[in-house]
Amino acid sequence: MLKTVRTEVRTVVRGAGRGHRSAAGAATALALVTGLALVSGCTQGKDAAPARTDDKPAVGTATAPSRALVVWTDTMCATTATLDAARKQSAQKIEELAHPTNDPASAHAPASAPDPVPGPPYRPGAGFTADSYLKWASSTVEAVAAGYAGLRPSGIPAADRLRAQLAAGVGEIRPEVTRLSDFFALTSLSPAEKTERAKRVGALLASLKQPRPDLPALAAKNPDLATAYHLAPRCVPSPGTARPTAPADPSPQLPPPADGTDFAACADGKCEIRLTPHPVDIKVGDMKLTAWVKNRVVRLRTAYPTGGSGSMTLGEGGRGTYGRAGGETVTVTVKLLRVDEANVEITTTRA
Known part of the structure; x- marks a missing residue:
């Protein structure tokens, strides 16, 4: 078989x-x-x-990089991408919370589209929206913190320093995000108080900055990291940064094989x-x-x-x-x- x-x-x-x-x-x-x-x-x-x-x-x-280095690089890329996406989504959510639209969701539908349910469309209140945001923000910060914490040293000092910086930034805001998003505390708060907490969490997420040089920039200077970055499926270029490529091969030309082609x-x-x-x-x-x-x-x-x-x-x-x-x-x-x-x-x- x-x-x-x-x-x-x-x-x-x-x-x-x-x-x-x-x-x-x-x-x-x-x-x-x-x-x-x-x-x-x-x-x-x-x-x-x-x-x-x-x-x-x-x-x-x-x-060829070790399997461990490719896994390390892939996890770094995925965790950092989650963090970057969370910061952008957080900013959008806080903007919507601070300036809720007065237009119903159906306002973007074609004028000829019938309203299947009579009456005004359902729109969640500010308290519900803030409560949902806080739960999402807390779980996202926990996931990102776990991603960085689970990485052992890669053996590349500059890359390990980058991981430590990112982990420290998330670790610094994590306790406050957890406190502000506490489920039992939220049950006793008014919608206005929940919204205020959401804005504070949004500011904490916005305070996180990407250290420089970032991982693509480091990979461009380190051949082993560049090859691992190239192979890692979840590594993509940062905005305005070209994806690092595998280093040029300085090895001499291969000898001809017995049967050629x-x-x-x-x-x-x-x-x-x-x-x-x-x-x-x-x-x-x-x-x-x-x-x-x-x-x-x-x-x-x-x-x-x-x-x-x-x-x-x-x-x-x-x-x-x-x-x-x-x-x-x-x-x-x-x-x-x-x-x-x-x-x-x-x-x-x-x-």
Whole structure:
């Protein structure tokens, strides 16, 4: 049986990746191999058997970031994005609370639209709106504080200082936000008093400023952080700041592989080929692989003769195996890797 499991850097935060439909269903799991070698999710055919990956030291001068650094960077990006969005939403909510509109919500509907319910439209009172805002603000500050507090040192001093500054800012306003949003205290307050509390919480959120340099700026100066930032799924550029890219590869040109770009040489189950950013179809026995390189990662998609498909991502020195119960076992090994090219060895054994 053929079977693969899926894992990507982003799944660490988001959970299991998407599987593809097949007769036997889908399976997902997490697997880490040295050199950022990961096996990603797939469907399984009738003959699916577990895929295997072997830990192997990275070769050469590859600078693929550790899984921990990618997770750290992704969490920082997500937590900071939540904080930035909360500040903007808070300002809008406080503005609406301070200057409520007199126009009913239906005023923006087409003039010809009938009013399904006679009478004035429902509009929550100021007390209810302030109460809802305070609950939202308190839970958001708690979530942001937990996000920063849950991060261990990244090993990059400047990035760790940034996290500490952000955590300190949120930690400074957190006790007062919690006090002003206390549920039991709010039950005894008038709408005007709740509104006043909401305005005070809004001012506390507005007082939080993004330290400079921010994470994208730090990543632009640190190659390891830049690569992790590039791979982290929830990292996006700050306004007016270009997304940092993976550092230029100073390594010498890869030596030519035994079979070059003669992908037909893999049909007998054994070859050493060169991969580039352009996806190519490679037939290995009765299996077909689609393979390419992107951001210093070898990416493969697999189609099984019994149906279903799978995917795999490997870093330098990474090895992934597809097995068939009672049949062939295909092993893909990344021998050498650069930003946009790789020498890959494919071997096949029989059970």
